[in-house]
Amino acid sequence: MYDFNYHKPASLDAALETFEGSDDGQFMAGGQTMIPVMKQRLAMPSDVIDLGAIETLNGICVDSGVVSVGAMTPHAAVAASDAVRGAIPALAELAGRIGDPHVRNRGTIGGSIANSDPAADYPAAVLGLNATVRTNRREIIADDFFINLFETALDEGELITAVDFPVADAAAYEKFENPASRFALAGVMVCRTGATVRVAVTGAGPCAFRATEMEHALAADFRPGALEGISIDPDGLNTDIHASAEYRAHLVGVLAGRAVKRVA
Ligand SMILES: Cc1cc2nc3c(=O)[nH]c(=O)nc-3n(C[C@H](O)[C@H](O)[C@H](O)COP(=O)(O)OP(=O)(O)OC[C@H]3O[C@@H](n4cnc5c(N)ncnc54)[C@H](O)[C@@H]3O)c2cc1C
Numbered sequence: 001m002y003d004f005n006y007h008k009p010a011s012l013d014a015a016l017e018t019f020e021g022s023d024d025g026q027f028m029a030g031g032q033t034m035i036p037v038m039k040q041r042l043a044m045p046s047d048v049i050d051l052g053a054i055e056t057l058n059g060i061c062v063d064s065g066v067v068s069v070g071a072m073t074p075h076a077a078v079a080a081s082d083a084v085r086g087a088i089p090a091l092a093e094l095a096g097r098i099g100d101p102h103v104r105n106r107g108t109i110g111g112s113i114a115n116s117d118p119a120a121d122y123p124a125a126v127l128g129l130n131a132t133v134r135t136n137r138r139e140i141i142a143d144d145f146f147i148n149l150f151e152t153a154l155d156e157g158e159l160i161t162a163v164d165f166p167v168a169d170a171a172a173y174e175k176f177e178n179p180a181s182r183f184a185l186a187g188v189m190v191c192r193t194g195a196t197v198r199v200a201v202t203g204a205g206p207c208a209f210r211a212t213e214m215e216h217a218l219a220a221d222f223r224p225g226a227l228e229g230i231s232i233d234p235d236g237l238n239t240d241i242h243a244s245a246e247y248r249a250h251l252v253g254v255l256a257g258r259a260v261k262r263v264a
Contacts, residue, residue: 005047022047029111065167071110071160090171099182110160116152119183123208128189128200132164149206168193172262174255185243186251190259204237204248224257
């Protein structure tokens, strides 16, 4: 490991001030992605600003039909939260299926979505449940947040403080996971609120996206049969050692059907 300055500020203001004062600073949540990336020297920040001591970034609050999850809340806390299970069971279930116990206890929602890993689970929840990402500067709606592979709408030095999930009438998440890492080869979140249906896909493309043709079909007729004849175009989807684009496209259809069945 090369030399860098390590900071562990106790407040949001101190973290932002430290960032401003550094040459090439980077915020660190649980370090689940950042430490391996630094070890490989794919990132070489001058200053690592550990957010772990900022209590206001950690915690869950359910109020007025919104589940608000602090950026530093680990996946295990979301999975175990009675408040989340009661309000949006699909969100707690999704968090409980991320990685292994170590990853779930160190990894955070803020780190996960800031990273925009194409195979991460939370992006499907953010997009499917129509969440709002709160930062130190503004609020970003889900549809504007994920831009591309490892790219989000966050600006340099912008810090996620919380993610607000509106409580849906019903939602379900289905994923086909890599048996080693549990990252999603494909994952689909289906969410129904009133007459509105959202279908969000992760794992299949460069970043999470909405399957709008499926959404329209389900808004007209909410049952798995409504998806018959709708295929996902593999063009532009991911091909890697784990699965081809065609296989991922097929998985999206299968998983969407399963999720609709559970929601219905
Ligand atoms: C073995 C293994 C298996 C995994 N399996 C899965 C899986 O099945 N599903 C899944 O979804 N994920 C999986 N993950 C990813 C994991 O869940 C973490 O969410 C992810 O690695 C990010 O980790 P972190 O929260 O510790 O963030 P870090 O690694 O600390 O940070 C990641 C990035 O986000 C930035 N960042 C962190 N917090 C903030 C913030 N508040 N505001 C702005 N930027 C911020 C950092 O600067 C960095 O660029 C796995 C990881 C590992 C190591």
